[in-house]
Amino acid sequence: MQANKNLIMNSKLLGSILIIAGSSIGGGMLAMPITSAGVGFLGTLLLLFVIWFAMCYTALLMVRIYDFNLPTDGFDTLTKKYAGMVVNRIAGLSLMFLIYGLTAAYMTGGGTILKTNADQLFDTNIDSRLAILIFSILFSSIVLIGTRWVDLFTRGLFIAKLIFLFLLVVLMTPLIQGINLLSMPLSQGLIVTAIPAIFTSFGFHGSIPSIVTYLDGDKKLLKKAFILGSLLPLAIYLIWQTVVLGSLDQTSFMQILNDNLGLKGLILSVREMAQSPSVETLFSFFAAAALGTSFLGVSIGLYDYYKDLFKNKQKQFIKPLSGALTFLPPLMFALFYPEGFILALGYAAIAGVILALIIPSILYINAMRFHNIAIPMYQYLLLAMIFIFSVIIVYAQLIVVQNQ
Helix, strand or coil: CCHHHHHHHHHHHHHHHHHHHHCCCHHHHHHHHHHHCCCCCHHHHHHHHHHHHHHHHHHHHHHHHHHCCCCCHHHHHHHHHHHHHHHHHHHHHHHHHHHHHHHHHHHHHHHHHHHHHHHHCCCCCHHHHHHHHHHHHHHHCCCCCCHHHHHHHHHHHHHHHHHHHHHHHHHHHHCHHHHHHHCCCCHHHHHHHHHHHHHHHHCCCCHHHHHHHHHHCCCHHHHHHHHHHHHHHHHHHHHHHHHHHHHCCHHHHHHHHHHHCCHHHHHHHHHHHHHHHHHHHHHHHHHHHHHHHHHHHHHHHHHHHHHHHHHCCCCHHHHHCCCHHHHHHHHHHHHCCCCCCCHHHHHHHHHHHHHHHHHHHHHHHHHHHHCCCCCCCCHHHHHHHHHHHHHHHHHHHHHHCCCC
């Protein structure tokens, strides 16, 4: 009996790791080479490590908070308990804004890839809005069924994504040139403006309550899930950035991106660099799988937030209302502003700072005070550094908005 229980929990742990990693490795990964092209590989490497540490640390702070709460308690419940109604409203709005921005970006990117491949394979010219709608309905339905189905589909897509990435790395590695990896930032401003999109590449915090519930609040498994679930994207990002930035000449890459904004520019850059139909096809499949896993991982967080928010409503209305509020707003953005892929990810960074860095820090400090537990000095120093980093990310995003 105990052996079966351990097997089930280990299976859930694997699923949780893949949901966390899948939430991260998606639209942000596709946007990363676009925004970091002018930064260079070494500068991007430093940003990746700093952002990973901050995001993993605040996730572990949330795990500590659940020592004193039920695993079914969501963001709405925790912020009301420890931070009051003002922070509760800010947290709720940040979660909605973050996941709306990410989900809209994934709908847009998924529709773009679906249209590109369908047009090429079947010699058609599918309407871009129809492609976005098909992608959105398909993946939204999986979320509405439940976390278990998200787990199963994420596993399949994640395995496919790793296979496509491995094949891409094999085909593109011969194209890597050391001189490209040594390219320095073209300007300090480009380093600053690259931070928001890279930051959203670790955007898994919206799914924390869902993971806590799924693992029945087991603290040991939760720590493993968040550490391994965030380390996996970091490792994959390092490989991805090495291959893409190492294969593309910085000047040529920047020129293509200046002429073709967003995901289209990256696809054209890969096409021109590789001169291989196999690489282009693999990249499209990889991008589709990446967007799919991210869509599932981030949207289930908002869906579960709404279910927690409406838990006192009549039971038959909770799921339909939560589903409508989760998917209809980002779908409208994706349908009527399809060129907003990078823009949506950038705006999501501001909400992400509040949700992933500031709110967990506030909840942790207040929870420790609430339960009369002393906070070590080193943690106060780390929290202060996270606050400073939060200000830098918001400042960077405001610069991006001002320059658009």
